[in-house]
Amino acid sequence: xxxxxxxxISLVERIWANMALFAKQLQTITAGGxxxxxVRMASNEVSFHxxxxxxxxxxxxxxxxxxxxxxxxxxxxxxxxxxxxxxxAAGNLYKEKKIRGFCHLYSGQEACxxxxxxxxVQGDAVITAYRCHGWTYLLGSTVTQVLAELTGRMAGNxxxxxxxxxxxxxxxxxxxxxxxxxxxxxxxxxxxxxYREQKNVCVTLYxxxxxxxxxxxxxTNMAKLWDLPVLFVCENNGFGMGTPVERSSASVxxxxxxxxxxxxxxxxxxxxxxxxxxxxxxxxxxxxxxxxMLEMATYRYHGHSMSDPGTSYRTRDEIQEVRKTRDPIxxxxxxxxxxxxxxxxxxxxxxxxxxKEVDEALKIATTDGVLPPEAxxxxxxxxxxxxxxxxxxxxxxxxxxxxxxxxxxxxxxRA
Amino acid sequence: MSLRNLIHFSTKRCRFAxxxxxxxxxxxxxxxxxxxxxSVLLMGIEVGRYDGCYKVxxxxxKKHGDQQVxxxxxxxxxxxxxxxxxxxxxxxxxxxxxxxxxxxxAIDQIINSAAKTYYMSAGRLNxxxxxxxxxxxxxxVSAQHSQDxxxxxxxxxxxxxxxxxxxxxxxxxxxxxVRDDNPVIFLESEVMYPKEFEVSDEVMSPxxxxxxxxxxxxxxxxxxxxxxxxxxxxxxxxxxxVLKENHxxxxxxxxxxxxxxxxxxxxxxxxxxxxxxISVEESWxxxxxxxxxxxxxxxxxxxxxxxxxxxxRVTGCDVPMPYSMPLEAKALxxxxxxxxxxxxxxxxx
Numbered sequence: 001x002x003x004x005x006x007x008x009i010s011l012v013e014r015i016w017a018n019m020a021l022f023a024k025q026l027q028t029i030t031a032g033g034x035x036x037x038x039v040r041m042a043s044n045e046v047s048f049h050x051x052x053x054x055x056x057x058x059x060x061x062x063x064x065x066x067x068x069x070x071x072x073x074x075x076x077x078x079x080x081x082x083x084x085x086x087x088x089a090a091g092n093l094y095k096e097k098k099i100r101g102f103c104h105l106y107s108g109q110e111a112c113x114x115x116x117x118x119x120x121v122q123g124d125a126v127i128t129a130y131r132c133h134g135w136t137y138l139l140g141s142t143v144t145q146v147l148a149e150l151t152g153r154m155a156g157n158x159x160x161x162x163x164x165x166x167x168x169x170x171x172x173x174x175x176x177x178x179x180x181x182x183x184x185x186x187x188x189x190x191x192x193x194x195y196r197e198q199k200n201v202c203v204t205l206y207x208x209x210x211x212x213x214x215x216x217x218x219x220t221n222m223a224k225l226w227d228l229p230v231l232f233v234c235e236n237n238g239f240g241m242g243t244p245v246e247r248s249s250a251s252v253x254x255x256x257x258x259x260x261x262x263x264x265x266x267x268x269x270x271x272x273x274x275x276x277x278x279x280x281x282x283x284x285x286x287x288x289x290x291x292x293m294l295e296m297a298t299y300r301y302h303g304h305s306m307s308d309p310g311t312s313y314r315t316r317d318e319i320q321e322v323r324k325t326r327d328p329i330x331x332x333x334x335x336x337x338x339x340x341x342x343x344x345x346x347x348x349x350x351x352x353x354x355x356k357e358v359d360e361a362l363k364i365a366t367t368d369g370v371l372p373p374e375a376x377x378x379x380x381x382x383x384x385x386x387x388x389x390x391x392x393x394x395x396x397x398x399x400x401x402x403x404x405x406x407x408x409x410x411x412x413x414r415a
Numbered sequence: 416m417s418l419r420n421l422i423h424f425s426t427k428r429c430r431f432a433x434x435x436x437x438x439x440x441x442x443x444x445x446x447x448x449x450x451x452x453x454s455v456l457l458m459g460i461e462v463g464r465y466d467g468c469y470k471v472x473x474x475x476x477k478k479h480g481d482q483q484v485x486x487x488x489x490x491x492x493x494x495x496x497x498x499x500x501x502x503x504x505x506x507x508x509x510x511x512x513x514x515x516x517x518x519x520x521a522i523d524q525i526i527n528s529a530a531k532t533y534y535m536s537a538g539r540l541n542x543x544x545x546x547x548x549x550x551x552x553x554x555x556v557s558a559q560h561s562q563d564x565x566x567x568x569x570x571x572x573x574x575x576x577x578x579x580x581x582x583x584x585x586x587x588x589x590x591x592x593v594r595d596d597n598p599v600i601f602l603e604s605e606v607m608y609p610k611e612f613e614v615s616d617e618v619m620s621p622x623x624x625x626x627x628x629x630x631x632x633x634x635x636x637x638x639x640x641x642x643x644x645x646x647x648x649x650x651x652x653x654x655x656x657v658l659k660e661n662h663x664x665x666x667x668x669x670x671x672x673x674x675x676x677x678x679x680x681x682x683x684x685x686x687x688x689x690x691x692x693i694s695v696e697e698s699w700x701x702x703x704x705x706x707x708x709x710x711x712x713x714x715x716x717x718x719x720x721x722x723x724x725x726x727x728r729v730t731g732c733d734v735p736m737p738y739s740m741p742l743e744a745k746a747l748x749x750x751x752x753x754x755x756x757x758x759x760x761x762x763x764x
Contacts, residue, residue, distance in 0.1 A: 125504065158537035166535040173503050173540070178527050184493045185528055188500020195456075195482060195506065202500075218493025225488070379534045380572055382541035382596040387628075387676055394714040404538035 045069045046339040050273035054265035056256040056293070061264055062280035066272045073332075073341040076118060076271050078350050080110040080329045083134040085358040086143050087302075090133065090150055094306040098366060099150045102177075103164045106134040108301040111328035112235050113138055115274025116203055119282055123198055127173040127186040128205040130165035131235075135205075140169040143358055147365035154414060155368040159405050161379065180206065180213025183232070187219040187291075190230035201229045201285045203278075209240020211254050220258045220291065227290030231281050232258060234293070235268065237300040242313040255295035268296030269328045299326065374401045375408055432616040438608040440582040440618075441471050444589035445509060447621045449479045452507065455593060458485045458498050459511030459548075468513045469549060469608055495521030495546070499528045502544040502598075509593060512548035515564050515602060522567075529598035530573030545592045547601035550578075551646055552697050552736065552747050554606070561736035563698040565645065568600040569674040569707075575627055576674040578602040580648035582612040584672055587625030595627060604646040628676035632685065636667035639691035639757055642682055642708050644671035647697045647748065654695075654753035666757060674704055679711050683718045690723040693756050697747050700730040724760050729753055 045067045055061045087105040094103045106113070109131075117138040120126075128135050133146050141157050149156030150164055157167040165177040173189055176182040186204025193200045206216065211234050223230050234254040238245060245252045255263035266277040274296060281292045299322045303310030310319070323330075336342045377389045377400045386400040402408035409415045435443075448455050461468045463476035463486040476484040487494040491512065498510040512518045518525065529542045551563040569576045575597055579585040585603070592599035617623055633648065634655055643651040648670050658664040667685050671678065686692045692712065694705035705728035712718050712726050732746040758764040 127500070158535065158539065161537040162535045168536045168539045173500070174532070174536070176528070178523055181496060181524060181528055184496025184524070185500035185503065187493075188497035188502070189504040190500075191497055192501045192504035192506045195501075202504075215492055215496060218488075218490040219496065221488060221490065222493060222497055226485075379536075379538040381575070382533055382538070382543075384595075384597065406538055 044341075046341055048272055048335065048339075050270055050276065051267040053273070053277060054255060056253075056258075056263035057260070058262045058264065062277045066276045068272060068336070068339075068341065070341045072118065073336040074346070074350065076114050077329070077332060077336065077342070077347060078354065079114045079117070079138060080271065080332065081351060081354045082143060082357065083107075083110045083113065083137060084329060085354050086137065086146060086361070087133060089147060089358050089362050091302065091306065093147070093151060093362075093365070099164065099306075100152065101163060102130065103150065103306040104131040104304065105300070105302040105306070106131050108322070108328070109235060109237060109268070109298045110134060111271040111274055111332070112233075112268045112296045112298055115271040116233070116278045118271070118275040119278035120203070121200070121282075123171075123193075123200040124203065124282070125171045125173060125189050125193075125200065126203045126205070127176065127182045127189060129179060129182055129207060129210060130175070130177050131207070132165065132167055132175040135172060136167040136169065136175065139172040141167065143361035144364045147358075147361045148368055151365045152370060153365060153368035154371055154409070155364050159371055159375070159409065161371070161375070161405065180210040180215045182206065183210070183213065183216045184219040184222075186232070187223045187228055187230050190223065190228040190291075191226065193229055194226070199286045201231050201282050203231045203233055205233045205235055207240060208234060208236040208238070208245050208252075208254060209243070209248065211236075211257060212240075212248060220261050220293070223291040224258075224261050227288060229285040230291045231278070231285065232261070232291060232293045234295045235298055236295055237298050239300070239304065239313065241304040242308065244313065253295075255293055258291070258293035261291050261293045263293035263295065265295045265297065268298035269326045269331065271328060271332055298328075371405065372408070372412065375405055378402050378405045378408055433614055433619055434611045435582040435586070435614045435618070436609055436611045437579070437582050437585045437603070438469070438471055440585035440614075441589055441603065442473055442475070444586045444593070445472065445475060446478060448509075448590055448593040449475060449483050451621070453483070454505060454507045456483055456485060456498070456501065456506050456508040457511065458487055458494060458508055460487055460489055460513045462486060462511050467511075469605060471603075471608065472511065491517045491520035492524060495524040496528065498544055499524055499542060502529070502542045503532070503540060507543045507593065509545045509547060512546065514553075514560060514605070515548045515550035516560050516562055518546060518548065518564065525568075525574075525598070525600070526571055530571050533597065534573055541596050542598050543596045545589070545599045545601055547589070547592070547603060549605040549608070550602035551604055552606070552731070554743065555738070555740075556736075557738040558735035563602075563645075563696075563731065564600075565602055565674055565696070566698050566703045568602075569677070569704060571675075573598065574675060575599045576602070577627065577672065578645035578674055579672065580607070580633070580645060580670050581610075582614050583618050584625070584631075584670070586614075586618055587623050588627070588672060590624045591627050594624065599627075602645060607646050607649065610649070625672070628673045628678055630672055630678035630681040631670045632667060632681070633670040634666070634668040636665040636689070638664050638689055639666045639693065639761055640669060640682070640685040640689045641666050641693055641695055641753070641757070642669045642671065642705075643695040644674060644704065645697070647695045650748060650750055651695050651753055654750045654757070657750060657754050658757055662754070662758065662763065664757060664761065664763065671704070677707070679708075679715075682708060682711075683715060686712065686718050687721040690721055691760050692722065693727045693729060693753075693760055695729040695748060695753055697731045700728060700733050703728075703730060705730055727756055727760055729756050
């Protein structure tokens with residue numbers, strides 16, 4: 001690109017920025033609550049403005065002016081809707097007692113995962129805590145695999161051996177049930193990336209509750225010491241279980257709590273802000289500067305888990321207010337319709353497709369078979385001769401008939 | 416070739432080409448594995464520039480560099496987690512705890528993140544990692560730094576747990592641990608580090624690897640089976656000598672080497688031969704490895720049927736380790752405890 005070309009582009013950017021400012025002044029807030037302001041570009045791209053980021057120990061940060069094209073708009077909308085619908089379905093399955101144990105839903109937080117995924121490239125990895133259904137879907141599992149895992153069926157992500165909190169894909173290291181344990185694990189995934197000189201990051205997620213685990217301090221210390229390409233992402237949904245952040249954290253500015261690790265506060269209800277912040281953070285990591293800490297300000301509609309109605313420590317009005325004014329999907333929908341990136345009808349058509357996809361997944365998740373009893377003895381040791389495994393009785397001791405679930409599924413024609 | 420070597424070659428003794436301390440054996444094992452496979456990392460407190468708190472990792476940083484040999488801050492839970500995360504993503508870390516006592520800070524990561532992930536992921540994600548360090552009773556360091564974790568870790572499916580006795584065990588088992596595709600707990604002993612053993616040329620070879628899950632008949636005998644492992648083996652071997660020389664009792668000594676998987680077949684075979692069994696360990700008695708051996712002896716009709724007397728245990732005393740020297744001396748089993756118990760079981764006291 002010539003210098004002239006570069007100048008021209010920077011001039012254009014400035015004009016757009018001015019126009020965006022102008023548009024901001026004109027904009028009236030709709031009932032759905034518009035966060036980003038948009039300006040129509042000459043191409044099929046539209047420029048939006050995000051809420052300002054807050055920066056910690058950074059001279060500059062992500063751009064508050066972001067662009068969105070039609071394809072991406074439809075794709076983010078679809079992904080967020082899939083997660084919302086999938087989680088609603090999971091909630092219903094739980095109430096019908098078809099899901100056992102724990103079940104933590106992501107509804108309300110969709111923009112975080114979808115926005116981050118949008119900025120990730122091949123080779124980037126993610127590790128999170130137990131609120132993992134949405135991430136599992138975004139990183140390569142189908143809705144069927146997620147829902148069937150919740151119901152413990154063979155079609156599940158890990159064929160029913162992990163359940164709600166333990167799902168995996170090639171770039172997704174779980175699904176971790178112990179609050180905070182994923183923080184150093186994510187730094188370790190990043191250590192391997194750095195060792196192999198990959199231009200990749202490990203997105204390491206935790207909630208505002210887990211932000212108070214000592215492991216985060218230990219992990220950020222090593223990550224900064226060794227400049228590991230890790231993004232520590234605090235999804236601050238306001239509550240660690242039922243305790244509001246003010247009652248659990250001496251500082252609720254989670255993006256500053258890495259101390260020497262620079263941080264960014266991001267509007268986690270705006271998929272475009274999340275995408276831009278992640279893109280910027282990835283560039284920062286890729287350049288070898290080490291870790292960053294991102295705080296995504298978000299909200300969860302359901303209780304901490306399905307056993308928590310989520311109403312004893314906050315009011316129903318509060319939840320309704322967020323749904324009405326800050327919902328990540330409604331807000332985004334309004335924006336892309338207003339910007340003529342999509343029509344109401346097109347989005348309705350997507351909704352219909354999504355409903356169908358989730359309904360079909362539900363059918364399999366509630367009718368598929370469960371692993372045969374031999375699966376109890378699978379997946380104990382990798383690459384190890386079949387081991388004797390003791391059962392409840394000494395007579396139940398059995399030499400592993402299949403070493404892995406994969407071997408077993410193959411044997412019963414399910415591979 | 417020197418005349419001395421020629422002479423050695425001409426006799427049966429040529430098998431024992433060298434003496435090797437346990438410390439040297441461990442160092443050699445890691446040195447060879449770091450060189451053989453660049454995905455092997457060594458991580459821990461003072462493993463690099465300091466040459467290891469107990470000099471087990473001496474010169475490894477100089478030979479293999481910053482990339483493979485990583486000094487960590489004093490942050491066990493954190494660096495164990497980092498090491499496990501690296502193992503998730505294709506590395507094969509050796510995670511050293513300065514002593515295994517500090518592994519308790521990281522035990523959640525070891526059990527919940529390392530041991531269970533292969534099962535939880537239905538075989539999608541395996542965790543090739545070694546957690547190693549000195550373990551068990553150490554003179555003069557009192558309760559918090561003198562504890563044996565063999566039973567703690569052997570309790571947990573998903574882990575493999577190894578406990579070497581001599582230099583051969585140390586080298587062959589550590590190399591096996593590094594090459595294994597699963598989390599392996601490797602329990603060493605500070606007291607055993609300087610002890611020297613004669614080893615064969617085979618042991619000195621970079622290809623020497625011992626199988627995991629196989630016990631060794633350290634000494635064959637006919638009168639009684641002693642099942643032991645780790646540092647307690649040292650006491651047992653001394654006792655075996657005393658029993659033979661002073662009492663004409665010929666014990667068979669089973670060195671378990673691997674506590675999980677546990678090679679009960681070798682133990683059973685030996686008991687069927689001798690008809691008597693005791694276990695010797697330095698661990699606390701309750702729910703220990705000896706308890707497990709006793710339970711299995713009773714659950715196996717053939718073994719139980721072959722036993723002429725009930726199995727007895729020799730264990731560490733059921734107290735935290737005291738500092739005072741005479742009290743400390745009473746807290747761990749000594750040669751006399753073993754010889755007394757053998758004579759008692761055989762009705763020869």
